[in-house]
Amino acid sequence: xxxxxxxxxxxxxxxxxxRMRPETLDDYVGQKHLVGPGCILxxxxxxxxxxxxxxxxPPGVGKTTLAHIIAxxxxxxxxxxxxxSAGVKDVRDVIxxxxxxxxxxxxxxxxxxxxxxxxxxxxxxxxxxxAVENGTVVLIGATTENPSFEVITPLLxxxxxxxxxxxxxDDLRTLMQRALDTDVVLKKKDITVKExxxxxxxxGGDGRKLLNILEIVVDSFAGDDSPAIIDNExxxxxxxxxxxxxxxKDGEMHYDIISAFIKSIRGSDPNAAVYYLERMLxxxxxxxxxxxxxxxxxxxDVGLANxxxxxxxxxxxxxxxxxxxxxxxxxxxxxxxxxxSSPKSNAAYMAGEKAMAAAKEDxxxxxxxxxxxxxxxxxxxxxxxxxxxxxxxxxxHFVDLEFMPAGMEGTVFYEPAPNAHEDRLKAYLExxxxxxxxxxK
Numbered sequence: 223x224x225x226x227x228x229x230x231x232x233x234x235x236x237x238x239x240x241r242m243r244p245e246t247l248d249d250y251v252g253q254k255h256l257v258g259p260g261c262i263l264x265x266x267x268x269x270x271x272x273x274x275x276x277x278x279x280p281p282g283v284g285k286t287t288l289a290h291i292i293a294x295x296x297x298x299x300x301x302x303x304x305x306x307s308a309g310v311k312d313v314r315d316v317i318x319x320x321x322x323x324x325x326x327x328x329x330x331x332x333x334x335x336x337x338x339x340x341x342x343x344x345x346x347x348x349x350x351x352x353a354v355e356n357g358t359v360v361l362i363g364a365t366t367e368n369p370s371f372e373v374i375t376p377l378l379x380x381x382x383x384x385x386x387x388x389x390x391x392d393d394l395r396t397l398m399q400r401a402l403d404t405d406v407v408l409k410k411k412d413i414t415v416k417e418x419x420x421x422x423x424x425x426g427g428d429g430r431k432l433l434n435i436l437e438i439v440v441d442s443f444a445g446d447d448s449p450a451i452i453d454n455e456x457x458x459x460x461x462x463x464x465x466x467x468x469x470x471k472d473g474e475m476h477y478d479i480i481s482a483f484i485k486s487i488r489g490s491d492p493n494a495a496v497y498y499l500e501r502m503l504x505x506x507x508x509x510x511x512x513x514x515x516x517x518x519x520x521x522x523d524v525g526l527a528n529x530x531x532x533x534x535x536x537x538x539x540x541x542x543x544x545x546x547x548x549x550x551x552x553x554x555x556x557x558x559x560x561x562x563s564s565p566k567s568n569a570a571y572m573a574g575e576k577a578m579a580a581a582k583e584d585x586x587x588x589x590x591x592x593x594x595x596x597x598x599x600x601x602x603x604x605x606x607x608x609x610x611x612x613x614x615x616x617x618x619h620f621v622d623l624e625f626m627p628a629g630m631e632g633t634v635f636y637e638p639a640p641n642a643h644e645d646r647l648k649a650y651l652e653x654x655x656x657x658x659x660x661x662x663k
Contacts, residue, residue, distance in 0.1 A: 235407065238437040239430045242401050243287055250291060251400075251429065252284055252393040253386050263288075263384065267295050272331075274354050274361040276339065276369050276378075279386025281506065282428030285364035288386075289335040292362070299323050299332035301359070305341035313349040320359045331360050339363035340372035341546065347374045354380050367508075371543065388427025391418075397429050398436055412449040413440060420457035426506075435461060479505075483558075484515060488523045492562035499558050500551075509550040513539040516557050527567035527641040534560055565641045573636035580633070587627035620654050634658050 425432035592609035
């Protein structure tokens with residue numbers, strides 16, 4: 223930091239989040255369940271018995287900072303790779319350096335920190351296995367994605383997983399006040415924070431984003447000799463000008479936008495649907511969450527009007543899981559537009575709802591004997607399966623047989639909706655079951 227000040231210009235300084243990056247556990251904000259007195263990570267550091275682990279949590283909660291603090295606290299060599307840019311060769315090169323360095327490190331294995339480890343493919347993760355298993359390196363991985371899905375099982379079994387949480391209001395307030403009191407630039411300014419709500423809402427539990435917003439807002443007072451008074455309106459104006467997304471994955475905006483997204487698909491508006499899709503992605507929403515919602519929409523809202531919709535939605539989920547962001551935007555947009563542009567039917571959904579209500583009303587209704595299997599002689603003697611007629615033995619592969627329990631004969635749950643595909647289903651049911659599906663006169 224001292225070198226940066228030699229030219230006398232604050233603009234030469236690194237961004238506020240970098241200036242405020244803590245160097246010790248005592249200065250670290252948040253994650254008390256891991257680094258508080260007597261907690262697992264603090265005990266691991268204090269004992270010096272460091273094992274490989276993965277830090278799983280949302281952006282801006284201190285995963286990278288924690289890795290650096292741990293390595294510094296234990297005076298270990300520290301290597302870092304970004305899964306965004308590193309290949310298998312880079313992994314092997316770092317492992318070789320770590321192996322040669324450990325000879326001079328009092329037997330202490332160097333720390334290898336891999337940011338966004340979920341972006342490593344199987345070959346890259348395989349390249350780590352031997353070095354982690356034999357102790358050449360202590361692996362610390364950081365990921366925003368569930369490691370159960372994104373990290374190969376052999377590697378995951380050799381690592382503990384520690385879950386980091388979004389920063390709470392108290393943590394965010396501590397982080398901001400510390401910046402105002404100790405930062406080389408901010409402590410020289412006359413700054414008053416009048417309102418906090420917008421700062422905390424826009425940051426969404428992300429400490430890095432909070433400090434970025436604070437710096438942007440403070441910079442907006444440049445050239446003004448009067449005190450910098452920060453209120454909600456000032457924060458909102460600055461964030462809108464900087465095009466910062468107001469989106470909290472755990473907050474009200476999350477539910478508002480996913481609701482608008484699904485309702486736009488249901489309402490057959492592909493333009494609004496794809497707009498809300500991009501709003502969610504711009505706000506950092508989990509693409510797999512969106513893909514799951516598309517599968518539900520394909521079942522509930524498109525349904526039997528276009529059965530291919532569910533096939534496409536399921537394929538979309540698989541592709542999104544395999545390729546991740548940013549490329550996942552493409553299949554998500556394709557599927558969103560396809561579902562919104564498809565004919566709609568909730569007939570299957572409604573049939574299920576009515577059948578569920580009937581099932582809950584009486585769970586004791588007996589299955590007719592002729593529909594039961596008879597795997598034993600006793601069951602055969604009791605009449606199980608007696609009288610059953612195999613549909614494929616009859617013309618048209620259909621036989622007029624009552625399949626409902628006694629007392630429910632003739633109950634109709636499924637009522638085909640008027641669309642091209644269900645019109646064909648209706649015609650077939652009218653042919654098979656004219657007493658239940660009479661033709662319209």
